Amino acid sequence: MTPPPTIRDDLSLMAGYHSPQVDASVRLNTNESPYPPPAAWSAMLADEVGRISFNRYPDRQAMALRRAIGELHGVGPDQVLATNGSNEALQALCLAYGGSGRCAAVFEPTYALHAHIARITGTVVNAGERGEDFRLDPAEVRRLLAATDPAITFVCSPNNPTGGAETAEMVTDIISRAPGLVVVDEAYAQFSTWSAMAMVNDASPVVVTRTYSKTWSLAGARLGYVVAPAAVIAGLERVILPYHLDSFTQAAGLAALRFTHEMEGRVKLIVAERERITAALDTLNVKVWPSNANFILFRPGRSSSDSPEPLDSPAPSSDRQGPPSDHRLAMRGRAVWQGLLDRSVLVRDCSSWPRLNGALRVTVGTPPENDAFLVALGEVLAA
Ligand SMILES: *Cc1c(COP(=O)(O)O)cnc(C)c1O
Numbered sequence: 001m002t003p004p005p006t007i008r009d010d011l012s013l014m015a016g017y018h019s020p021q022v023d024a025s026v027r028l029n030t031n032e033s034p035y036p037p038p039a040a041w042s043a044m045l046a047d048e049v050g051r052i053s054f055n056r057y058p059d060r061q062a063m064a065l066r067r068a069i070g071e072l073h074g075v076g077p078d079q080v081l082a083t084n085g086s087n088e089a090l091q092a093l094c095l096a097y098g099g100s101g102r103c104a105a106v107f108e109p110t111y112a113l114h115a116h117i118a119r120i121t122g123t124v125v126n127a128g129e130r131g132e133d134f135r136l137d138p139a140e141v142r143r144l145l146a147a148t149d150p151a152i153t154f155v156c157s158p159n160n161p162t163g164g165a166e167t168a169e170m171v172t173d174i175i176s177r178a179p180g181l182v183v184v185d186e187a188y189a190q191f192s193t194w195s196a197m198a199m200v201n202d203a204s205p206v207v208v209t210r211t212y213s214k215t216w217s218l219a220g221a222r223l224g225y226v227v228a229p230a231a232v233i234a235g236l237e238r239v240i241l242p243y244h245l246d247s248f249t250q251a252a253g254l255a256a257l258r259f260t261h262e263m264e265g266r267v268k269l270i271v272a273e274r275e276r277i278t279a280a281l282d283t284l285n286v287k288v289w290p291s292n293a294n295f296i297l298f299r300p301g302r303s304s305s306d307s308p309e310p311l312d313s314p315a316p317s318s319d320r321q322g323p324p325s326d327h328r329l330a331m332r333g334r335a336v337w338q339g340l341l342d343r344s345v346l347v348r349d350c351s352s353w354p355r356l357n358g359a360l361r362v363t364v365g366t367p368p369e370n371d372a373f374l375v376a377l378g379e380v381l382a383a
Contacts, residue, residue, distance in 0.1 A: 014119065024346035026372045028363040031160070031188075031295050033217035033270070035366070038262045041255055048251040058247040065250045068257045069225050073197055078230040081237065082245055082253065086187060086211040086224030090117050093207065093226070095239040097151050097181050098123030105150035105178075107136055109162060109355050111185060114154040126150065129355075133289065134162035136170050142177060151180040157196065158188040161350055161361045163291030165192040171199065175206055181232070183207045188293035190215040190267050191274070202229040212253060214294060215267055221252045270294050274364045280374050284381055297350070299359040300336040300381060301329060326357040333358030339380030345373050 006012070066077035073080075083089040094117055098104055103124035106114050115125045128144035131137030136155070145153065153174060157166040175182050184196040186208050199206045207228040212218040223245075226236065256263070277296055281288045287299040333351030337360055340347055348361040362373060 010122070011120070014116070022341065022346055024341060025344040026365065026369045027346050028365050028369065028373060029346045029348045029361075030219075031214055031293070031363045032219045033214060033266060033294075034364070034369060035217055035266050035269075037217045037256065038259050041259050041262075044255045044258065045252055048255060049248060052247045052251065054247065056247075057243050058245060058250060060243055062245050062250050065245075065253050066225075068254055069227075072257060072260070073200075073227055075200065075227060076230075079200065079202075079233060080225055080227055081233050081240070082223065082225045082250070083240075084224070084244060084249070085213060085222045086185070086209045086226075087113060087117065088240075088244070089209045089224050089226045089236075090114065090183070090185070091121065092236045092239050093152060093181065093183055093209075094118050094121040094123050096235045102151040103148055104152040104154060105144050105148060106154045107141070107144075109134065109353060110154070110156045111160045111187075114156070114185070118152070118154075123152070130159075130162070134159065134164060134355075136166055136174075138170065138173060141170075141174055145174070145177050145179065149179050153178045153180065153182050154185065155182060155196075156185040156187075157194075158192050158291070158293040160187065160293070161295070161348065161353075161356070161359075162297050163289050163293050163295060165194055165292040168194060168196075171196050175199065175204060178205065181205050181207055183209065185209050187211045187214055190263075191271055191294050192292035197227060200227050200229070202231070205229070205232075207232055212256060216256050216263055217266065218252065218256060221249055223249050223253045270364045273367060273370055277362070277364060277370055277374065281377075284378065286377075286381070295348075295361050295363045297356075297359050297361050299329065299333060299357070301332050301358070329358030331358070333360055336360065336377070336380050339383065340373070340376050343372075343376035343379065345376045347373070 062082045063077060065082050066080040070077045070080045098118055098121050100122045103126055104118040105126050107128045107130050118125050126144060126148040128140045155166060155171060155174060158164060182205055186195055189195045197208050200208055207226055209224060209226050211224040212221060274291060278288055281298050285301060289297045330351045337347060337349040350356045350361050351358045
């Protein structure tokens, strides 16, 4: 028997991206909205779906949706591309602007899919290090951009999994230095006080990606979009599959935009709960990173090793061996994660991720879910 065909050499060592799903009654691990979309949205969508001609291909350009998204941000439909989740937007950006012979810059720790998707498209990834408290460090940004000449520079603001938003000054500085596209991933922008959206115009190489998965309570619909210079959108249209966005998703996204007020109400609730959880965590024996998103990164046990590792370390961060105290923090984080799960509260275990050393990420849920989390954490830390 002949052996099965092998996949590309450069993929064989890569693990697929997945967020482990475990049964738990309180699920605070994937940054979804804890609230369903409004009932009136469901009714409107049911009505719309009844009118779709499913024997026909969808509107290939998704023009009505693009126009509506454009109106939301004060740009024309030629500056918008709607995609299957914002991850498809990231993939299209890498296919069109990255690829063989080109590289992308990321600043770790950050959203793992930026590097992952880039590599799948054959783009070389050069990783810089975030500075203290996981902010972008201006000197490190300059070093990486000058040393690697990236075709794409990824900025995640607010940053997943650390929660902080970048400043307008920082992003302006990156735009002025980056030799290629600057992609600002704003999956959590509505929870934050600042957005790079106003920086998008046809004269600068800035691209903003957004998603319906978090603020719009539509993770199940798979809808995201890019706002970019018209020439960039035209570039992305070359690599997107024909009819990539089905009629149902287009209808769901259009209907959602009729409920902006309700979405903003849910965001307000979540932000208020985020502040309540942050204050409660501050009274426990944990380190908390201030968040501008719908999740909070925290580390059980305060430590003296919260300062960044040296920036000129030659080894890639994933190969680094932390000092023993970091190892103990990682073990402790893992034990707290398990203790929470034993109480049926599931959070994201980042304890062994590079630089995060024992940190856990909790998504803001409904008030009762957040209470359950805080009670469980108090018990686990006291044990
Ligand atoms: C959740 C998330 C996304 C969203 O991905 P979708 O494909 O739109 O669900 C994108 N970027 C970041 C940083 C995220 O955390």
